[in-house]
Amino acid sequence: MRRFWLGLAAASVVSACGGGNPFTTTTDDDTGTDTGSGSREGLPPGTDNPSANAAIFRSEPTEADGGERGDGYATGISYDADTDTFTVDNLGFDGDNTYSRGTAIASLGPYSVYEADTTFPDIIDGQLINQFAHRAIYGVSTSGNTEFAIVRTGDYVDYGFGGFIYQRHNGVSLPSSGQAVYTGSMAGIRDFDGAGGLEYSTADAQIAIDFDDFNDTTGTRGDAVRGVFNNRRIFDINGNDITSDVISRIETQNSIDLNGELPTLVFDVGPGALDDNGELVGTLHSNYINSSGAISTFEEGNYYAVMSGDNPDEIVGVMVVTTGLDPAATTVRETGGFIVYNPD
Template sequence: MKRFWLGLAATAALSACSGGNPFTTDTDTEVPESGIPEAIAGDLSGISYDPVAQTLTVRGISLDETPFEATYRRRPGMDRGGYEAYTAQDSSLDRHTTAYVRDINGTRAAVVVTGGQFEHYFGGAVYGRNGAFDPPPVQPTQNNGLVSYAGNYIGLLNGPGDGGDLLPVSPGTPGSVLPVEAGEVTGRVLINADFTDNVVNGVVFERSYVDAPGLVMNDLALKPTSIDPELGTFSGEVTINLQNRGTYGGIFGGADSDAVAGGLFASDHIDNVQNEEEFGIFVLPRCGTPGQDALCNQPNP
């Protein structure tokens, strides 16, 4: 998969190349090897995450640290909407990498993107769960198998961030060699699932490019797609105005599927911008469970 860096002016096409590694099984999250579309996994091979110790180890992202497997630094000041931030930068002239991760009772997702340097970047997203798929019970007198999940979204864009986590460089260092921090995108997500017909769909809305707040960010529709009745996984198209703009996928986890985790890759999805690419994740509690999002409390007409 090609990876290229979007300049601040966001107008010119850039040449690109990088190795797109398919996702491989991560024993910490027990994700089947075929469970994540390659478009979403990108360059990321897997993660190890300990929510108690707050440690994140990333595999497959090139040029983040010297080893293929790198342990990132916790950055609580960069946390967004329940997603924990981690970063890596080996030295002031090496690439900077940003990662976000969230876990709800063993259902988790992570997104990792390097900032731009020398016109290129690396990135990807993964998701998984502990344990087997446990669908919610179908109760014809109550929900007929219809379940909603709501909460926050975090994405990383191939555009510049605020640079606040970059290591300092010596005065007079040429701009051509400087690394850049990845741009952050926040938003909200609503997922509706039908566990009778095994269909899921949703939307990522109220999206904002944190580092360029004046830029209009379109909603990303998550086109209806099937739920694997054995694995509780799904994948489908990201659309804007019914036009394909990428791929999304996810997995239901926990008792009675009390959480859902997923990721997406989108491109050509911001008006008046060229060559933009975005990796993002969502980890959401099911409506009606402890910790449910305020969006779940909408009254019936």
């Protein structure tokens, strides 16, 4: 499978939410689950031989690689700066595969939102055919060295078909000691198993790394990584802030008190989260206090990320969590992309 992604013109990068980026389409021919030199279990498919000195590309695992049915189908992703449009291949009923800047929601914080066509003409008589609700979120760092994209579909009873990708265009130089903290934001799409529809999400993001510990016991780095996504908000597909409505329906259905806010997502801290190539992988979760006063799990899932820069300066990644406590569906999935920075 040939994947198309966004080539970097680093000399003149501007923010995606500003209406255009100097990116051109390039190709990435790596296929399958990453098993190359320096790779490790848990990384999404992509670059077969990752290195600290080179670009790294990752995409959502398909069902064959451990993902959900419909995961990893979005391919051929490219961006046209002249028209501020996205191209996404391999998803049924998304018009001519060209996604335009969102109308109800054009951006979520620093990240851009794109929509597929709502109708498409019959090739014989021109009759308009209703299309599925496909949405995409694209994020590019201020340096242009890292980026992500998420595509989801809202017109299936289960999660439907979509995908995510993230990458860095350069290498990374990792410290051998000390700690660093990175701050930024997350934007995501919530889709449902057991119901149609889509919702958007946002959050503040912070990631801290201990480059001293945990101690190396396996021949690779053992660095500990701590992450937090808080100040979380949810928006409907028309751009209305429905956070309080979502909280209310969860509290009512489960007879719990969330204290007026969605629980904070936190990384599970343990050895080996960061490797020598600057890639991060691990699990995360959020908690709430149940009716008995005990701590219970609200959401859980995985995060995937890669560091970039000589200092290093930034981290890009994607997190995916699910919960069965939202009565909107049997299970609600949130797929969020994030970019965080440690400025000089």
